[in-house]
Amino acid sequence: MPSVRRITHEFLERRGLTTVFGNPGSNELPFLADLPDGFRYVLGLHEGAVVGMADGYAQATGRPVLVNLHAASGSGNAMGALTNAVAARTPLVVVAGQQVRPAIGPEANLSNVDAPSLMKPLVGWAAEPACAQDVPRALAQAVFEAELQRRPTYLSVPYDDWAVDAGDNASAVLDRQVQRAAVPGGEQARLLTEAVAAARRPVLVLGGDIDTAGLFDDAVRLAERLGGPVWAAPSLFRLPFPNRHPQFRGVLPAGIEPVSRAFEGHDLVLVLGAPVFRYHEYLPGRYLPEGTRLIQVTEDASAAARAPMGEALVADPGAVIDLLLKALGGPGTPTGEYRPVPAPLTAEGPRLHPEEVFAALRDELPGDTAYVVESTSTNSSWWRQMDLRRPGSYYFPAAGGLGFGLPGAVGVAMAQPDRPVVGVIGDGSANYGITALWTAAQQRLPLTVVLLRNGTYGALRWFGDLLGVPDAPGTDIPGLDFTRIAEGYGVAAQHVDGVEELRAVLSRSPDGPRLVQVDTALTTPS
Structure with a gap:
């Protein structure tokens, strides 16, 4: 037996x-x-x-x-x-x-x-x-x-x-199978399609589940058919829509009042594949503007049940997108050309502005590169410079807990050996998952880690100012050299001093894991 x-x-x-x-x-x-x-x-x-x-x-x-x-x-x-x-x-x-x-x-x-x-x-x-x-x-x-x-x-x-x-x-x-189908029923489908078709100024909010479920391109088709603005849900961990698409407005701010303000003038908010909503900074206000209706579609029954406002349909967002595309008729068109990328900001002194680093990544690496990002203080710089048009291009710690970035990049690189993978990691974040470098070396992964070193917990400093605690202790982390740490784990590493050197390094494809340390100026998340 x-x-x-x-x-x-x-x-x-x-x-x-x-x-x-x-x-x-x-x-x-x-x-x-x-x-x-x-x-x-x-x-x-x-x-x-x-x-x-x-x-x-x-x-x-x-x-x-x-x-x-x-x-x-x-x-x-x-x-x-x-x-x-x-x-x-x-x-x-x-x-x-x-x-x-x-x-x-x-x-x-x-x-x-x-x-x-x-x-x-x-x-x-x-x-x-x-x-x-x-x-x-x-x-x-x-x-x-x-x-x-x-x-x-x-x-x-x-x-x-x-x-x-x-x-x-x-x-x-051994032979068990458990499956679930979550397609809206006839009456549910009718009510949903009628609500969307009747909206004069709909706005679409997409969550990370859209990219997780492989619905990135389908979401683009739906957005272009609706013709209205598209937001990514706050506290974004996967990118569900091309970030330079003319209809894309960015990531919703993670506060009640600014989210409500973003919906002003819209009669319908259609939320696909996201909780409603994962707020962070407490900025109170009305959940929705007067006269705005919100409909949430999610497979996560718990997220549907705990939402403080709106209507929810627990269903497969993919099935709902298919339903709406069929109900709304022929293909739509984007409202304009993809937005150009602005010239990167520069910093005074020897340090690079994070925008210069991200511009180098955008220009020197293939368009299908997958980025695992854990550099929270550079968030606004990231979205100003990047042009991400493909599914699975962006991963971020979903709960905001530090330590996902380096290990997550190793996991993504193992799962997708034929796709370029880059970890964009802050020096404050790196120490929480630094041992993942050893695994990357043992697995011989062609992984690039760009280590942004500014000598402080930048996001924490920013929050200290917001909360009126600008002099809180424990926010500076001087004296760290990640090139020596990486080499100790068996990962090739180098420190680069300027933009041209960084671009030259990034232009060469790695044959194993490598860490590139760049000293950057302090910036804020927004």
């Missing part, structure tokens, strides 16, 4: 979960024994980096990914990174080792007391099977829950379970 481990490995193989990101401890070793030849274990040196890499990989592939963590300590180390995966709706399946069953009650060392509760409320589902023979079924549920909810799940497994006979019914899990 096959063991729990063998049935589990076969289930994972059939579901395509054969790339495992992890940092194992003793409790995890029995699960990792006898991994089939087709499996790949990607070692990260810290659990935060492990989850960040898996997050980037899952977002870039669009498929669930298995994460292997160690009991309470490893799971706890990963929780900060997990917040980004939750906000990005990334289907991570986290499997953690647990002490042997007789040792859990006495709280022996490395036991995870009440393991499912540790990860709640972050994960969408968490469990520890009541018996060894339930492990394959429980793991299948973790995978299906992650797919259906598009949210990380968590399973704690006592390590003595893996060698137990799986039982007569265990193989029934």
Whole structure:
């Protein structure tokens, strides 16, 4: 009779979960024994980096990914990174080792007391099977829950379970399929299309889920058919629309009053693939202008339920886009030419303005480059200079938690080996996921990391001014040389002093990971 481990490995193989990101401890070793030849274990040196890499990989592939963590300590180390995966709706399946069953009650060392509760409320589902023979079924549920909810799940497994006979019914899990269809019904479709067709001045708001679901080009077709302005939802983690398209107005500000102001004069706000809304800075005001109707379409039932205003339809945004395109008739046209990129700003002194760096990236790298960005103080400079016209071009820490950038870039590069991938990372952010450089070196990824060094937590300084705390301690980080750090992890690195040197470096395609350190002037996010 096959063991729990063998049935589990076969289930994972059939579901395509054969790339495992992890940092194992003793409790995890029995699960990792006898991994089939087709499996790949990607070692990260810290659990935060492990989850960040898996997050980037899952977002870039669009498929669930298995994460292997160690009991309470490893799971706890990963929780900060997990917040980004939750906000990005990334289907991570986290499997953690647990002490042997007789040792859990006495709280022996490395036991995870009440393991499912540790990860709640972050994960969408968490469990520890009541018996060894339930492990394959429980793991299948973790995978299906992650797919259906598009949210990380968590399973704690006592390590003595893996060698137990799986039982007569265990193989029934191997061929299971769980699917969901979310197409609007007849009356729902009629009401929605009538509302959109009747709008005199509609505005379209697109969320990161549009790019995640592969709807980037479909969203462009819908926008051009509607003919109105297009905004990206606030707190953007994926770019759902070409940022220099003539109808694109930018990323909505993450405050109640400025969002409402952006909708002035519009009778309908159609939100596709986004919560309503992920505010950040508290700027109170009316949620919507007088006379403005909001309709939200999302697959995320929780996002629909918690919205403070408007109407919501829990449905597949792709199906809704198809429905509207058919109902609204022939193809539309963009309202004008793509907007030109302004000349980059320059800085006084030896440091480069971030706009000069981003202009170099735009000019020297291929148009299909995927950028993983974690340099929050340069946000306004980024959008002024970049011209992103392809799906999957932009990734950002979805919950704002630092430490996604470097690991996320590694994960995206692993998922898309034939596409140029660049991590644009601030010096304040880099330290949270710096160990991902080692994994990049071990995997020989053709990844470019552009490290913007300004010697401070720039976004934090900006927020200090907003909150009336300009003299808060702990905002400066002098004395860091990331070229030496990178070389210690096995990554080629160099410091560049000027724009022409930077452009020359970027024009050469890497044959492995490289880090380019650039000293930049301090800027603010907006």
